[in-house]
Amino acid sequence: MQDEEYMQQLSLGIDSAFDILVFRYHKPLFGYVYRLLNDEKLTEDIVQETFLKIYQQGQKGVVPDQFKPWMYKIATNTCKDYWRKPTSRLEYVTDKNIEGTGQVHPIIDHQLERQWMVESLNQLSIDYRTVLFLRFYQDLKYSEIALALDISINTVKTRIARGLKLLENILITDERKGAEGNG
Structure with a gap:
C-alpha cells in the first residue's frame, strides 16, 4: 500500500x-533531523513530535x-520552531570528539571526513542546509523538496546551486587552514 493509503x-x-508509517520512516526521518540538529536526544524529541503531528493530522x-x-x-x-526558541542556540552545544583504537583507523578517518562535511554544511544558512540535506542525504526530488519546504522548484534549484557553491568555498577555506596549520 502507498503511504497516502495508510493515512486514509x-x-x-x-x-x-x-505504526506502519512510523516503522517505514523513523530511520530516514531521524537521519534528516539529526543532520540538521547534531544532537541525538533533541533529534529523538523532534522526530517524536513530528510523528505526533502526523498522527493528529x-x-x-x-x-x-x-x-x-x-x-x-x-x-x-518543527526544527524551525526549535531554532526560534531564544535558548535553543545556547543548548546547542554537543560533544563531537571521536575516540578509537588502531583497529578502526579507516572507520575513524571516514567518520572524521563525514563529520567535517556535516560541520561544513552546518555553517550554511538554514535555507541552504535544508535543501542540501533533503536532496543529498534524503534523496528527495526537486519537486518533493519544493513541497516539503513550501517553495517553488526554481527556488529549490537556486538554493541547491548557491548552497553547493558556498559549501565548496567553506571546504576550500577549511582545507587551506588545515594545510597552513600542518606546514
Missing part, C-alpha cells in the same frame, strides 16, 4: 496504519497528496 486508514481510525482526516514531502515539511517546521 488512519483517518478512518485504524491506528495500525500509523490523520485523526482529523488529513490525507496529503504526497506523504513523504509532507512529512519532511512537518519535521523541518
